[in-house]
Amino acid sequence: MAEFDTPVLKPYPEIPPIEIGAMAHSKPFYAKQDHQQKLGFPGELVDDWQRVAIDKMGELVDNSRALRVFLDSCVKCGACTDKCHYYLGTSDPKNMPVARQDLLRSVYRRYYTLAGKYFPSLVGARDLDQDVLDEWYSYFHQCSQCRRCSVYCPYGIDTAEISMAAREIMDSVGVGQKYCNEIIGKAQTIGNNLGLPEPALVDTLEGLEEDIEDETGVTVRMPLDEKGADILLVTPSADFFAEPHVDGLIGYAKVFHQAGLSWTLSSYASEAANFGMFIGSYDNMQKLALRVREAALELGVKRIVFGECGHAWRVAYNFLNTLAGPFDFLDSNYPVPQHVCEVTYDLIQRNALKLDPSANDDMVLTFHDSCNVSRGSRMGDFEGGQFAIPRAVIKASCNHFYDMPADTIKEATFCCGGGGGLLTDDLVELRVKGSLPRMEALKQVVDDHGVTHLAAICAICKSQFSKILPYYGFEMDQIVSVHQLVSNAIVLGNEQ
Amino acid sequence: MAIELSGKTYETDEEGYLVNLADWNDELASEMAKADGAVLEDNHWEVINFLRDYYEEYQIAPAVRVLTKAVGKKLGKDKGTSKYLYELFPYGPAKQACKYAGLPKPTGCV
Numbered sequence: 001m002a003e004f005d006t007p008v009l010k011p012y013p014e015i016p017p018i019e020i021g022a023m024a025h026s027k028p029f030y031a032k033q034d035h036q037q038k039l040g041f042p043g044e045l046v047d048d049w050q051r052v053a054i055d056k057m058g059e060l061v062d063n064s065r066a067l068r069v070f071l072d073s074c075v076k077c078g079a080c081t082d083k084c085h086y087y088l089g090t091s092d093p094k095n096m097p098v099a100r101q102d103l104l105r106s107v108y109r110r111y112y113t114l115a116g117k118y119f120p121s122l123v124g125a126r127d128l129d130q131d132v133l134d135e136w137y138s139y140f141h142q143c144s145q146c147r148r149c150s151v152y153c154p155y156g157i158d159t160a161e162i163s164m165a166a167r168e169i170m171d172s173v174g175v176g177q178k179y180c181n182e183i184i185g186k187a188q189t190i191g192n193n194l195g196l197p198e199p200a201l202v203d204t205l206e207g208l209e210e211d212i213e214d215e216t217g218v219t220v221r222m223p224l225d226e227k228g229a230d231i232l233l234v235t236p237s238a239d240f241f242a243e244p245h246v247d248g249l250i251g252y253a254k255v256f257h258q259a260g261l262s263w264t265l266s267s268y269a270s271e272a273a274n275f276g277m278f279i280g281s282y283d284n285m286q287k288l289a290l291r292v293r294e295a296a297l298e299l300g301v302k303r304i305v306f307g308e309c310g311h312a313w314r315v316a317y318n319f320l321n322t323l324a325g326p327f328d329f330l331d332s333n334y335p336v337p338q339h340v341c342e343v344t345y346d347l348i349q350r351n352a353l354k355l356d357p358s359a360n361d362d363m364v365l366t367f368h369d370s371c372n373v374s375r376g377s378r379m380g381d382f383e384g385g386q387f388a389i390p391r392a393v394i395k396a397s398c399n400h401f402y403d404m405p406a407d408t409i410k411e412a413t414f415c416c417g418g419g420g421g422l423l424t425d426d427l428v429e430l431r432v433k434g435s436l437p438r439m440e441a442l443k444q445v446v447d448d449h450g451v452t453h454l455a456a457i458c459a460i461c462k463s464q465f466s467k468i469l470p471y472y473g474f475e476m477d478q479i480v481s482v483h484q485l486v487s488n489a490i491v492l493g494n495e496q
Numbered sequence: 497m498a499i500e501l502s503g504k505t506y507e508t509d510e511e512g513y514l515v516n517l518a519d520w521n522d523e524l525a526s527e528m529a530k531a532d533g534a535v536l537e538d539n540h541w542e543v544i545n546f547l548r549d550y551y552e553e554y555q556i557a558p559a560v561r562v563l564t565k566a567v568g569k570k571l572g573k574d575k576g577t578s579k580y581l582y583e584l585f586p587y588g589p590a591k592q593a594c595k596y597a598g599l600p601k602p603t604g605c606v
Contacts, residue, residue: 029510193605194603194604205529211561237605241559243560243561273605423605442535462605463605476582
């Protein structure tokens with residue numbers, strides 16, 4: 001992998017001068033034949049790929065009026081140019097959202113607009129050739145589908161939809177990304193992104209039960225496949241495997257335990273993440289979502305709760321009913337589905353949990369809003385609940401909390417740099433550079449308020465920060481799970 | 497990609513992970529470490545051997561906590577931390593140690 005320089009943190013964010021082609025070399029590994037075929041895509045570039053790609057594009061705009069409007073309506077006003085973390089971190093002008101979108105839009109214009117068909121050069125329309133395909137592969141894997149640019153677009157153009165469409169077109173001609181497609185295949189066969197088989201899951205959960213008992217003296221269970229439980233918890237498989245994710249999982253278990261809630265995990269639906277969204281594939285997204293439905297029916301649960309996973313919550317909150325509904329067999333007194341932060345928040349509101357915030361006095365916290373939660377979903381029954389509820393949970397669990405600057409949080413949050421299917425080692429340069437705006441905002445609260453830790457509710461964000469924090473002079477363990485704070489603060493047992 | 501060693505060729509993926517698990521041997525592990533500028537010592541081997549045993553039983557690498565606990569039992573409690581594992585395997589215990597152990601790279605949001 002090529003060497004690169006980590007950007008320098010400046011006291012104030014600056015919009016960098018453009019460096020043409022600065023990231024033209026960046027591209028992830030290609031999916032292998034069997035990764036592609038498992039997902040129903042061609043194993044390699046098909047012979048008449050231009051025709052297939054153009055037809056696919058036509059099919060996509062016919063099926064989605066939104067996509068057609070996004071492709072037709074950009075007036076190149078430039079409001080999005082300095083809003084993308086990948087542009088701010090890499091200086092490559094093709095990472096300005098308008099320019100990245102135009103890689104697809106110029107081809108759409110050539111084949112699907114009157115002016116482009118007859119006077120292509122007058123309207124910036126171009127033929128689809130190998131160079132264009134290569135450029136798509138590079139730059140549509142430099143968009144984390146975070147949708148920050150869309151917040152500032154006066155037309156509301158959703159860049160993520162365009163990146164998803166581009167990836168779907170590429171998959172349809174046999175050009176897929178290894179990271180996403182290998183993972184989707186595993187989730188569809190084994191049940192989770194890691195490929196963690198049931199016996200390993202059983203062993204891991206038993207180990208965690210032992211750890212909790214050793215640490216607290218209280219028996220807190222991690223039930224798996226227990227029929228008749230009230231709640232099915234669907235959580236990212238990283239929660240079983242990685243740090244600090246696992247500390248969040250321990251937190252959920254303690255909350256359920258202390259609130260007396262009956263719950264279970266499922267070995268069949270042992271994954272909340274749904275990478276089908278990242279590659280824009282409805283079919284693959286649906287297959288993964290159906291596993292959740294089947295597990296809920298099989299186990300006979302009354303509620304479905306999702307753990308800390310950003311895009312999983314977007315899929316769950318927005319699409320689960322369309323993909324795998326109706327969920328009329330669940331208890332309608334609870335949101336279908338519900339976020340674990342909502343569960344904990346409700347319990348806190350009802351004084352049903354005793355939290356001792358001084359347990360986290362060794363930390364000064366800030367909160368990283370995850371893109372897909374902030375801009376793609378909601379929590380609770382009030383506007384902005386997705387911002388207020390995680391913060392309320394954190395503040396109930398610790399004494400020292402400071403938000404990062406206002407233009408870097410909530411709906412204006414910056415991506416961690418690894419979202420949207422880019423959390424892979426073959427894109428480390430992009431991930432490090434793309435995290436620059438978040439690191440600058442973090443540095444500010446570190447300097448101003450002595451912040452020591454960043455809390456998050458997304459498995460991707462947590463893994464990304466563990467990896468990139470050291471590049472910027474921080475420690476890898478300065479990222480924590482929100483329910484890790486709850487886990488530290490919760491008072492278990494009956495003592496009042 | 498491939499590794500050439502003692503007149504034999506071992507197929508690897510783009511990142512140097514062995515394609516065929518059965519190809520693995522001690523010498524190959526040391527060769528992979530050498531390519532990263534590392535020398536495998538007894539403590540590395542404890543981790544590598546644990547990973548291989550665990551994989552044989554469960555067809556997956558152990559979770560970080562499972563690994564730290566096992567290392568703590570074997571090498572002493574002070575070494576049963578992810579910090580210690582990162583000292584041994586600076587590119588990440590899950591990924592780098594799996595590579596030397598001839599196991600596939602863990603996938604997902606990790």
